[in-house]
Amino acid sequence: MSNKISTLKKQxxxxxxxxxxxxxxxxxxxxxxxxxxxxxxxxxxxxxxxGNVVQIDAELQNIIVRNQVEGSPFxxxxxxxxxNNTPVSNYGDLSNILSNISPSDKVSVLVRRGxxxxxxxxxxxxLEKININGLxxxxxxxxxxxxxxxxxxxxxxxxxxxxxxxxxIKTGHxxxxxxxIIEKSSKGCVGSxxxxxxxxxxxxxxxxxxxxxxxxxxxxxxxxxSYKVANLDEVKLGKAQLILQTTSKECKKFDIQIVDIQNQxxxxxxxxxxxxxxxxxLTQTGGIVQGMSGTPIVQDDKIIGAISxxxxxxxxxxxxxxxxxxxxx
Numbered sequence: 001m002s003n004k005i006s007t008l009k010k011q012x013x014x015x016x017x018x019x020x021x022x023x024x025x026x027x028x029x030x031x032x033x034x035x036x037x038x039x040x041x042x043x044x045x046x047x048x049x050x051g052n053v054v055q056i057d058a059e060l061q062n063i064i065v066r067n068q069v070e071g072s073p074f075x076x077x078x079x080x081x082x083x084n085n086t087p088v089s090n091y092g093d094l095s096n097i098l099s100n101i102s103p104s105d106k107v108s109v110l111v112r113r114g115x116x117x118x119x120x121x122x123x124x125x126x127l128e129k130i131n132i133n134g135l136x137x138x139x140x141x142x143x144x145x146x147x148x149x150x151x152x153x154x155x156x157x158x159x160x161x162x163x164x165x166x167x168x169i170k171t172g173h174x175x176x177x178x179x180x181i182i183e184k185s186s187k188g189c190v191g192s193x194x195x196x197x198x199x200x201x202x203x204x205x206x207x208x209x210x211x212x213x214x215x216x217x218x219x220x221x222x223x224x225x226s227y228k229v230a231n232l233d234e235v236k237l238g239k240a241q242l243i244l245q246t247t248s249k250e251c252k253k254f255d256i257q258i259v260d261i262q263n264q265x266x267x268x269x270x271x272x273x274x275x276x277x278x279x280x281x282l283t284q285t286g287g288i289v290q291g292m293s294g295t296p297i298v299q300d301d302k303i304i305g306a307i308s309x310x311x312x313x314x315x316x317x318x319x320x321x322x323x324x325x326x327x328x329x
Contacts, residue, residue, distance in 0.1 A: 043327045046226040047144040049296035049303050051243035051251040054142045055197045058172030063091055063134040073120050074130055077162020082110035091133050113163045139193050141294035143306045145216050147226055152202050153326045155211030156294045156306040174202045180247050184286035185315035193291030208329040210321055230302035232322055240299035246284055254278035267325035269308050276316050287315030
């Protein structure tokens with residue numbers, strides 16, 4: 001009798017384990033399917049790849065340290081959150097608090113460095129030697145515009161400053177540029193693009209792992225071609241093209257090679273390894289330069305991604321992020 005009871009208990013235990021595993025698998029796969037379906041619905045089928053170099057101007061949610069001073073405990077990118085326990089949200093707050101403090105008096109400064117917060121005790125005089133502000137300006141490339149809702153994406157990597165690997169934006173806007181000056185890249189040295197600001201064409205507050213997103217306004221896309229958004233398994237090794245504004249003032253296609261493809265199942269920044277092969281572009285830029293981040297890449301009439309990083313040792317090589325990762329974030 002006891003053996004029968006023991007056998008029944010074992011059988012019931014096996015059944016319970018089976019039910020648990022089956023329930024877990026059903027939950028996992030159903031949620032994966034819902035995730036995939038929701039992304040398919042959210043992501044557009046077509047985008048307009050742009051390639052214009054844009055000036056990015058933004059006010060940050062926190063003021064940050066913008067320089068390195070020898071002997072100072074602050075480092076580039078430190079966010080100043082409070083002085084003497086009084087919250088600081090902009091440079092005006094900082095200036096008002098400091099105006100009532102003597103140069104030799106100690107100031108308690110609440111700092112965020114990366115993911116950590118801590119307090120520094122320094123004099124007002126030492127603090128005033130540091131360049132601290134909440135404004136940001138630079139150049140990058142406009143990746144795409146969604147022809148349905150006017151949303152844009154640019155940069156293809158987070159806007160960062162020193163230890164602030166992804167600064168929080170209070171408000172920002174992008175502008176078209178003119179009179180581009182390109183400092184060429186060379187082995188061991190990545191060059192840069194400088195330009196004059198022209199017309200404001202969009203606003204943004206989103207700064208994520210794959211760049212900035214916002215709404216476009218006052219930018220004429222009527223004569224620009226829409227490209228189908230590629231799936232990752234549609235991207236092939238070999239010839240592709242990037243679209244970029246150069247010193248000729250207009251956006252042109254330049255030849256590149258896709259030399260490696262990572263089979264990524266979740267969003268990551270270095271999906272493709274690329275090599276610039278176009279002699280005209282190499283003559284102008286020497287390879288990838290600062291300001292080309294976000295440059296759209298097309299292949300077989302599909303938009304596949306955007307330049308995200310240069311390889312410093314050989315700037316003719318670089319990395320690109322898969323376009324759908326930019327759309328999902």
